[in-house]
Amino acid sequence: MSAGPQHVQQEKTVVKVIASSIRKGNVLDLDGKLAVVISAENIHPGKGTPVTHLEMRRISDGVKVTERYRTTDQVEKAFLEEKDYNYLYEDDMGFNFMEPETYDQIAVSKDVIGDQAVWLQENMSCKLSLFEGNAIAIELPARVTFEIVEADPVVKGQTASSSYKPAKLENGARIMVPPHIASGTRVVVMTADGSYVERAKD
Incomplete structure (x- = not known):
């Protein structure tokens, strides 16, 4: 007896959202390739159309991509598996986190955390976005x-x-x-x- 479609787990769900709602750490689907948003800025010029300027890093090859959209343009936001992890310590592998229920540990690279690393505190609960078992984005407490x-x-x-x-x-x-x-x-x-x-x- 074959499993029904409800048992099929997808690694990502893509939803169309307006560009101005995109924030740092979000993941976008760019023509089938996932990219993590490194910085997002909504620019409102005195004259002309407000735009959203996004700097992203493609997950597949690490290449940085810059895109400019009108704030009302539709973009494809990817929702990946998200889990809460507690921060442990930093070592040569990167920043180490632990899943509080299973005690599974995961190392998050310095590229993913970037300049947010300065705010990490021991046992801080952070939300990690996972793709194929790797952490590709992190959300710290506000x-x-x-x-x-x-x-x-x-x-x-x-x-x-x-x-x-x-x-x-x-x-x-x-x-x-x-x-x-x-x-x-x-x-x-x-x-x-x-x-x-x-x-x-x-």
Whole structure:
């Protein structure tokens, strides 16, 4: 007795979405070839048509591809197998993650994580997109909390609305923070662009 179609597992599902909805880490189907989005920018010129500028890396050969679409154009977004993994450590193989239920470990290459690596924290839960058993894209939590280890001293009379000042986090990243934030303060940061959100409540 043959298995019904409901038992056939597809590695990917492709859905048409508008270009402006595409984000870093998404996977697109470009004429049958999958590509991971490295950066996505919606550009709204003063005159003319708003466009979405995408930089991608083809999964099959690693070649970088740049495409420009009108923001309302339809593109084919591929939905792959996604699983939550916990970050363990970095070694020569890349960044190692563990599936919390099966304890299976997977190494994610530095190319896949890119400049987001600075925000990884031990046991952080991240969503990995898998294709043929390999992690091809990663989604970090939107916000992370780090302690500030260096910041210019607080100047008396400055208010929160004054211009931001540079500060260094415990992970080595440099961000801009309000003038009243001092060294030793734990702050919440957006992983997408490293922007300051608020003083941590914990």
